[in-house]
Amino acid sequence: MNQLQLQQLECLLVLAEELHFGHTAARLGCSQSRVSQLVSGLESRVGARLVERTSRRVALTRFGAQFVDEVRPAYAALDMVFTNARQRAGRGTLCELRIGFHGSVYEEITLAFRRLRAEHDVAVMLSEIPLGSPFQALLDGRVDAVVVELPVHEAALSIGFRFPPQDQLLAVSAAHPLAARGEADIEQLANLDLLHRSGDAPEYWMNARVPRATPAGAPIRSSTGITTIQEGLALVAGGEHAMLLCRPLAQRTLREDVRYLSVDGLAPSQLALVWRTEHAGEQLASLAELLHDEFAADPPERLPACAAVS
Structure with missing residues (x-):
């Protein structure tokens, strides 16, 4: 993400x-004309009117409000990371963890990131990884850890912390016959x-996202792949x-x-x-301990468990 894109996001959030x-x-x-220019440029990149x-x-x-809700937590976390990184770099004591994630990093998770900076002098740099590639950036060494959905069977990888499980929901078009029922089997x-x-x-990981068959053995069709959450929702609509997808994500993408x-x-899903x-x-172990502290203390309704499409 270049400087212009960050300026466009900051302008829209303000x-x-x-x-x-x-x-x-x-x-x-x-100037006001510069504000209009930045917003228009972002709308061109997104491909939809935001304002x-x-x-x-x-x-x-409506699309703009949803876009702002999705962007604000990640932008705030990124802004804090850069601010603290500059401060620590100035003192010559910068330590850094690169964390990969799918889709979004919600506010609850960034609480642990802030505590890691405050209590252990470790900055977190966030890096979005592709929806269909949960482990490659980690195995290649481009990130130090990832927040992804289970299961994980890779011999070279270890699980440091398990987030609380969350219900999976089925997204269908509002015009679909199942929509009126409000539930499905x-x-x-x-x-x-x-x-x-x-x-x-x-x-094995793909099959956990979309099972091949129902418990009774009926095959489940899956003819189309997606690379982003918004692409998926547009196809569903x-x-x-x-x-x-998981319940926390559904609640944030109405x-x-x-x-x-x-x-x-x-x-x-988990x-x-x-x-x-x-x-x-030590740095990753400290982060795992902080995540345990944050989620052990949170009531169930605040627990985020999915950062992306299940």
């Missing part, structure tokens, strides 16, 4: 708070075309496909054209902090 181009320009120390502009008011579009998955992740993940259904008989066994060290 505009989402101010809902006024003049006030946003004042906070950013630039409704009239002579009387400024408002986020696991055997009904055989009547759907479930989206899967495109990538180099091991077959079109009515030809369905998608499995759309009027998509319904999320509980699935009777479907096993929950995230884990995973690292290379031979490179486990």
Whole structure:
């Protein structure tokens, strides 16, 4: 992500708070035309209108509000990482962990990151990894650990912390016959075309995301792969496909054209902090302990377990 893209995101986040181009320009120390230019540039990159502009008011579009909700936690975490990294670099005491993740890193997880910086003088650098490639960046040494969904059967990898399990939900089009029922049975998955992740993940991991068959043995169709969460939701909204995803993600990606259904008989999903066994060290062990402290103290409704499509 280059400097211009970061400026575009910062501009949109400030505009989402101010809902006024003049006030946003004042906070950013630039002109109103520059604010408009940055927002327009971001809309071009995203491929959708994020802000409704009239002579009387400024408002986020429905898509823009959802985009802001998804971007804000990751941007805030990244901003804090850079701020603390600069401070520690100035003191010559910078330690750093590179953490890979799928989709989003929610606020609850960043609490442990902040404590790691404050209590152990270790900065966390976040790196989004492809939905269908949970382990390659870790095995290649491009990151020190990843927060990904279980299972993990790779001989070179170890699980440092298991997040609390979370229900998986079924995303279908609002026009789908199942949408009116509000729930589904696991055997009904055989009547759907479930989206899967495109990538180099091991077959056992892919099968855990989208099972090959129902418990009764009926085959489950999965003809199409996706590379992003938003791509998946757009395909679901079109009515030809369905998608499995965890409850916390569903709660953060509400759309009027998509319904999320509980699935009777479907096993929950679970995230884990995973690292290379031979490179486990004090910093990663400290992070695992902090995550244990944070989640042991949290009530169930605050526990995040999925950072991406299941």
